[in-house]
Amino acid sequence: MSADRGTLHVSLVAIPEAAISTLSGIYDVLNALRLLSGFSDAIPERSPIAVEIVGLRRGNVDLASGLPMPVQRAIAEIEETDIVIVPSLLVPGGNWQAGRYDGLVDWLKAMYARGATLCSACSGLYVLAETGLFDGRDSTIHWSYAAGFGKSFPAVRLHPERVLIAAGDDGRLITSGASTSWHDLVLYLIARHAGLAAAQAITKFFALQWHQEGLAPYVVFSAPTDHGDAAVARVQAWLATNYSVARPVEEMVRRSGLTERSFKRRFTKATGHSPIAYVQRLRVEEGKRRLERTTAPIEEIAWQVGYEDPAFFRRLFRRLAGISPGAHRRTFQMPASVGPAPAGRA
CATH class of the missing domain: 3.40.50.880 (Class I glutamine amidotransferase (GATase) domain)
Structure with a gap:
């Protein structure tokens, strides 16, 4: 002092x-x-x-x-x-x-x-x-x-x-x-x-x-796209709207035109995430949006983003977002005590 x-x-x-x-x-x-x-x-x-x-x-x-x-x-x-x-x-x-x-x-x-x-x-x-x-x-x-x-x-x-x-x-x-x-x-x-x-x-x-709870619940996953790898960028663009498909990594490899080993190596180098970790982050990020903007049950949201097992989705969500899906919804949805939510697009 x-x-x-x-x-x-x-x-x-x-x-x-x-x-x-x-x-x-x-x-x-x-x-x-x-x-x-x-x-x-x-x-x-x-x-x-x-x-x-x-x-x-x-x-x-x-x-x-x-x-x-x-x-x-x-x-x-x-x-x-x-x-x-x-x-x-x-x-x-x-x-x-x-x-x-x-x-x-x-x-x-x-x-x-x-x-x-x-x-x-x-x-x-x-x-x-x-x-x-x-x-x-x-x-x-x-x-x-x-x-x-x-x-x-x-x-x-x-x-x-x-x-x-x-x-x-x-x-x-x-x-x-x-x-x-x-x-x-x-x-x-x-x-x-x-x-x-x-x-x-x-x-x-x-x-x-x-x-x-830390800041993990507030972090928005932003996928790097300025890496210069055209094959990886092409797969990323497809995955942005097809993240919920079954066996996504297999489909990513097929669409890349590369061998599985080469694709996984190049994808991880370009994005900083393994293909499966990347898919998981995309799915959890979409899960966050649905929790914030809809009243759909967590089990339904898990299925919508690609997980048939809600328990697995809950565990993955907590690991990546830092809090449970229910806690995330309570944190970011407008409190019911405020009154009806303003009209607008979801």
């Missing part, structure tokens, strides 16, 4: 690619320890955390949405801080242009060397990864950025299905995954530095929830 009367200083980084919802949300929840001291006895009268928005220079910076955010201090003015958080960034196509923020990257490395904890919310990891401090470390990021990030920073071990990972010396390299898992990040920081009771009080006030 900083020597400033035991106050922990948090530097929240604002750069043009930052998402205002994540940045402002993190600021508001951390700052709530100062504003809500009377809400619960668990919240200390004097907040142990002081958060400020920092950037390349003082003054307003236009964020990714075009809305301005005031930067309270420039990083050049900050010689020491306790926690640095880089919020979600908008990275079109997942392609990050390294080297644009060399001054910020150098500052991050200097802060870490002086004992600071470095945190990313979702795609904020792109900036942190340029420090090299995350090489060989377990980290998480939004699942939609995983492929692009992996190409730019192959030395970082990614786990997009995980909500929060604290790695490095004394857990000082912290990453949170998709979108609103920044909730888990700030609750973790509050629990770690202000106590679990304070974090629970903040959870109740803002109606936040820990993502106890």
Whole structure:
């Protein structure tokens, strides 16, 4: 902790690619320890955390949405801080242009060397990864950025299905995954530095929830198609609408025109999945959609996507999606208490 009367200083980084919802949300929840001291006895009268928005220079910076955010201090003015958080960034196509923020990257490395904890919310990891401090470390990021990030920073071990990972010396390299898992990040920081009771009080006030099931239920399977293997791409296109056929791998081999051994080798190399694992992911993904958008029984959905044995479908679904089919439906369907669902196409 900083020597400033035991106050922990948090530097929240604002750069043009930052998402205002994540940045402002993190600021508001951390700052709530100062504003809500009377809400619960668990919240200390004097907040142990002081958060400020920092950037390349003082003054307003236009964020990714075009809305301005005031930067309270420039990083050049900050010689020491306790926690640095880089919020979600908008990275079109997942392609990050390294080297644009060399001054910020150098500052991050200097802060870490002086004992600071470095945190990313979702795609904020792109900036942190340029420090090299995350090489060989377990980290998480939004699942939609995983492929692009992996190409730019192959030395970082990614786990997009995980909500929060604290790695490095004394857990000082912290990453949170998709979108609103920044909730888990700030609750973790509050629990770690202000106590679990304070974090629970903040959870109740803002109606936040820990993502106890992980992020696997939110991951949408996106099959790679830019691999350049025409035979595999042709089979993928057919399988997209024929995933429920019996003995799908046999049919895939036949349609590829290759020997079974050659097809399986090329398919796995091109897609990163064995043919049967690929089929299973397609079927579970379609099962998710039907659970979310229809009221069909799980047994019927299992049959529709290609499984005669509902018990096998349930086991496979839990393994790939992280939760049971019934729990998935409860999580993503509109609650009945809200009223009738709006009209629209399924």
